[in-house]
Amino acid sequence: MARLNSPSPLRVGLCGAGMMGATHAAAYAGIPGAKLAAVWDTDLKRAEALAARFGGTVYAHRDDLIQAVDIVDICLPTPCHLEQIQAAAAKGKAVFCEKPLGRTLEECDAAIGACKRAKVPLLVGHVVRFFPEYRTLRNTILNGDLGDVGVLRMKRVVCSPGPAGSWYWDFEASGGCVLDTAIHDLDWLNWTLGRPASVYGVGFRDAPSLKDLAYLTLQWSSGAIAHLESSWSHDTFATSFEAAGRDGIAEFDLRDCAALQVAYTQAASDGGGNVVPESPLAKSPYQAELEHFVAVVRGAAKPLIKPEEAREAVELALACLDALRSRQPVRLPSRRGGPSARTAKPRARALPAAHPE
Template identity: 40%
Template sequence: MSLRVGLVGAGNMAGVHADAWATTPDRIVAVFDPDRERASKLAAESGAVVADDFESLAGMVDVVDICAPTHTHASYIAAAADARVDIVCEKPLARTAAEARDAVAVCEAAGVRLLVGHVVRFFPEYAAARDAVVAGDIGSVGVVRLDRSTYLPAGASSWFSDRSKSGGVVLDLMIHDVDYARWVAGDVERVYARSAGGGDHVLATLSHTNGAISHIQASWAYPMGSFRAAFEIAGSDGLIQRHVAVPFEASVEASDDVSDVPQPPSSSTESPYITEIRHFSSVLHGSGEPRVTADDGARAVAICDGIAESLMTNRAVEVGP
């Protein structure tokens, strides 16, 4: 059986998802984007039709894949649940913790799947490290160091830099590592963060319920063209490091061929986005439980809300589940 997929949004991430859906038994049948020209282009590439609005898209499909700007996620999720179609949603699940909680509740009530695109769980190096932790190779997790440092997304996707829409570097970038920290060290009860560079550079400390500590750097203030994603997990019986050479000079000139939206370095095997969408596809076909639950998506947003509050108040913020 092939599921009919409707893409919501036709920007950078929708293109990545479209390529990934092409590797599944499922097919993209419709694309909706308020920018009809953009929708037409992606629809043509995918062999799909352009939907006039979200409601007509939802009427044509089994599952919607939301790749729209963050601040629009919650309303699309509610409308999809209303239409009783399953949902794949790019991270973050929603713009605020309250919206994210409502999104989970409305999907539960409607009996539809809500699969959140925390793609870092599908990066092979991050998954392998988590497997080693779960296998007990390093004992109890003590300190997790996570680093995601790049430049400010620009150009056509300028909604990223509108914090009211994207939630800024915390909700758009740091959330990857917030979710990963929960995945390897359990849930988080307290956060503290400080920012620099006009808020585009954030250093956060997460206190996990089990006593582990995560240190996360997320930055949109690094030199144009750079993207470093690195991690270290230290436990009572061992240490896991993902070494990444530091490719920075004291100053880096912006080059002309820099992507508008920073792309993390990927492995030489399949794209993690393909791994992710193939996994979501198989879950939607009834095979197994999702690697990322809707609650995981909501918790990550709630913790990011706490980090944003800490940045505003310079106080540690309780974010207990």
């Protein structure tokens, strides 16, 4: 604890040296209050390559890494999150974990419980909350500038995450495009409009080629509707939204405004990971997110993402998967209180004639 209050940079222990591990390592390089100190990965070569690029000592054993650092950052396949969160919390280390918090709600509950008992912060990488466009849209809606919002259309599509045969290709591990990719928008919708009353979806999955696609429809008890396109079947990364309210429409499309887009073929990549958006003009949202984590650990900021909200995002994604599987609308239990429930009420508009389910 004394170390967390000292002015020297916090020593970061990075678990996972794949695509997100590299993204986080690059982000820490721009954060004066933190320093990449240690890297661990079951693929030792990958850990060494990352440390050679960004610094830090490579550890062959996770527990040695945890011992050597102040904070632990988990960029591992989703089913590995819980074990590492528990190990870090047991040693009193603050935890940043990539989204989704867990593959199941039981994993989420166990992770939240471990950090609560250890009294350590747990922040989950719902990075879309740090993208200026999505933040601005949320503020615009919550300020009432669009009037009551009735319809939202959101899209997040990417190529099949590679390489072939990686953990992403095991649906039981990754949860496919809905749990892994659409969860960003689902979290944003929960955060902005509150929990929807029901979800419905259609899609297809071709396991051998890892083509996965879902069209999801979410409806709030007020009648407000969101349509969400999620895909691992495109050639590159694209994201967009359109929000229509009584008084106006807000639109964003990454393809219209990206200063630079680079798409690598999977064969050329070093294996692992999909595409993350980059901008040469602005501070990376990943850096903003990790800066926020460091500020939370130092007690200088209140967490922008509560662990329970990360659990709610998983809950909503799992409901969407249920709807896709059953081809039936799935109702979500109504929630008592919660920050997003409070914001939902005054903002979501009652449509004149909602379709009966």
